[in-house]
Amino acid sequence: MGQFILFLVLMTLGYLFGHYAEKKHYKSINKREKELLKLPVISCKNPIGNDTVAHVKLSYGSVVISVDYFKRILASLYNFFGGNIRSYETLLDRARREAILRLKESTTDADQIINLRIETSSIYKGNGNSIGSVEVLAYGTAIYFEKNEPT
Amino acid sequence: MKYSPSLPTKNENISDDRHPLVQLSILLVSLGGIFLIVFWLLIFFVDMAVKSISMENEAKIYSEIGKLWDYEFPVDPIKPELKILVDQLLACTEIPYPITTRIIDDDDVNALALPAGNILLFRGLFDSVHSENGLAFVIAHELGHFINQDHLRGMGRGAVLMALSIVFTGADSNISKFLTPTSQFAQAQHSQKAESLADQTALKILACHYGHVGGATEFFDWVKNTPKDSLQKLEKVSHYFSTHPQIEKRINALHKFSNTNDFSIGKVRTLADVLPKQAP
Numbered sequence: 001m002g003q004f005i006l007f008l009v010l011m012t013l014g015y016l017f018g019h020y021a022e023k024k025h026y027k028s029i030n031k032r033e034k035e036l037l038k039l040p041v042i043s044c045k046n047p048i049g050n051d052t053v054a055h056v057k058l059s060y061g062s063v064v065i066s067v068d069y070f071k072r073i074l075a076s077l078y079n080f081f082g083g084n085i086r087s088y089e090t091l092l093d094r095a096r097r098e099a100i101l102r103l104k105e106s107t108t109d110a111d112q113i114i115n116l117r118i119e120t121s122s123i124y125k126g127n128g129n130s131i132g133s134v135e136v137l138a139y140g141t142a143i144y145f146e147k148n149e150p151t
Numbered sequence: 152m153k154y155s156p157s158l159p160t161k162n163e164n165i166s167d168d169r170h171p172l173v174q175l176s177i178l179l180v181s182l183g184g185i186f187l188i189v190f191w192l193l194i195f196f197v198d199m200a201v202k203s204i205s206m207e208n209e210a211k212i213y214s215e216i217g218k219l220w221d222y223e224f225p226v227d228p229i230k231p232e233l234k235i236l237v238d239q240l241l242a243c244t245e246i247p248y249p250i251t252t253r254i255i256d257d258d259d260v261n262a263l264a265l266p267a268g269n270i271l272l273f274r275g276l277f278d279s280v281h282s283e284n285g286l287a288f289v290i291a292h293e294l295g296h297f298i299n300q301d302h303l304r305g306m307g308r309g310a311v312l313m314a315l316s317i318v319f320t321g322a323d324s325n326i327s328k329f330l331t332p333t334s335q336f337a338q339a340q341h342s343q344k345a346e347s348l349a350d351q352t353a354l355k356i357l358a359c360h361y362g363h364v365g366g367a368t369e370f371f372d373w374v375k376n377t378p379k380d381s382l383q384k385l386e387k388v389s390h391y392f393s394t395h396p397q398i399e400k401r402i403n404a405l406h407k408f409s410n411t412n413d414f415s416i417g418k419v420r421t422l423a424d425v426l427p428k429q430a431p
Contacts, residue, residue, distance in 0.1 A: 015172070033158060040154040048154050074171060077178040080319065084166040086174070093164045112154075 014069030021068070022090060029097050036104045041113040041140065048112060051145040059113050060139035061102025064123060065095045067132060092120070092134065099138035110142035182319070190315055194341075197307035201300050209303055210248040210267065217267025224253045224271060232423045236283065237270070240290055243359035246297050252290075260374075264293035266302040279373040282419035284366025288353050291360075295352030301345045308341060350401060351408050363417030364409050371402050 040048060047053060067075075071087035078085045096118060107113065119137045168174065204212075229252055237252050250268045259273040270293045280286045296302070357364045375398050409416075 037156045037158065040156070042154070048152050070171070070175075074175055074178070077175070077182065080182060081178060084168060086166045086168045087171055089165045093162065 010069045011073060014071070014073075018068030018070050022094065025094050025098070029094065029101065032101050032105075033097065036101065036108070039104050039108065039110065039113065041100060041104060041116050043114075043116045045115050047114050047143045051111070051147070053143055054146040055144040057107060057110070057142040057144070058139065059103050059107040059110065059142040060137065061099045061104070061106055062135060062137040063095050063098040063102060064133055064135045065091060065098075067091060067134070092136070095120070095134055095136035096138070099136040103138045103140060107142035109144075111145045112143045113140040114143055116140040186315060186319060190311060193311045193315070194308060197311060198304065201303045201307060204300070204303060206245070206297075206300065207247050209300055213266040213302065217269065220251075220253075220265055220267065220269045224255060224269075229254060236287060237290055240287060240294060240356055240360055243356045244294055244298055246294065250294070250297075262289050262293055264296040264301075268297065270294075276370075277422075279377075280369050281422055282366045282369060283422045284357065284361060284419040285369030286422060287360065288357055288367045289370055291353035291356035292349050294356060295349030296345070298352050299345065299348050301349070304341075304345070347401070347404060350405055354405060354408055354412070354414060358412070358414045361417065361420075362415075364405075364414040365417045366419040367409070368402050368405055369419075371398050371405075374398050375402065 042048065067088070071091060074087045075085045099118065100116070103113065103116075117139055119139075121135050121137075123133050123135045169177075233252060237250055241250055246268070248268045250270060252270045252272060255271050255273045257273050258275040260275040260279050261271075261273040262276055263271040265271060270290060272289070276289065277286075280289065354364050354367055357367055408414075
């Protein structure tokens, strides 16, 4: 029974801290996405427009986010019943958007970032091969047109 | 090609689902429910299987385990008075194998039936019963566990629980902890039923041996009348509270069973000194 109470405490703490962290993270993501909206990030291989490219640079952003205890348990229950694991969806959504934001923030002076690619990997296997933390890496090519060469 | 900066109005990547706590509750209740249904179904088959195993075969199954008790609880020579009492009670049953009685030098107010015909009587128990009939009921209760083959049932239940936990949640999954209260609930229910049944068997043995069931509730009356503080000091009487039905209920059930079977209440015998001398 003691083990079960410990488990309930961990679940409650996981939910409270995880919920707070997620809310705070989404607030930060929404704010920064608005601020960096004017910098185009696209997955095309060629830049938009006909301007002459003066300079290119590798741009990347990566983030590692851990799954909280509550999410992990909820997901393992879904392993039995099947269905969308919303708790992991928000986790990966945050990780993807954060990685793109970090990519943008690393080259804010670029005109465009093209050839965007996103990769994800679990960097820690938790108990019983459950996912512990995920890494999302976003990388692309930062383009500087002739009129706007980096200093 | 022109770039039009805009932010999405809705996040399509996240399922528009119920609140996580609601999801958790639904999943938990469903999993617990399915677990219980499958558990009870399998337990039904376990009980059927146990019924088909004779007490002789049960003794063979546990013959090796019995040797462990010799190592764990060395047998002190018990006084002939106690051995005679156990053998007389045994004669009222159909148990085909011999019963070994061991006195445990401990203040616990407790008695246990271990597989392979072993009964452990804790020294503390002798402070709570003052008549031979009172002690005989406790011993007969433990004999009741052998008659009802509770050890085999318990082993079957354990195997079913372990198998279900692995099938439902994986061998080392965190969600197996979810099933802890569910399985404890199912186990406690079984234990209470087994204890009630052993009580009834004990009454029958008492009626067979003494011709009446006087003194049967002596131990429970002692527990009932002992202040809770004193009971807590004895610490390990918990065995009688955790899995055994509530004392009051149990006493009432004993009276009811006696009345149904027309068992009479006769004079109790004085308890002879059955305890071996304590080591200095």
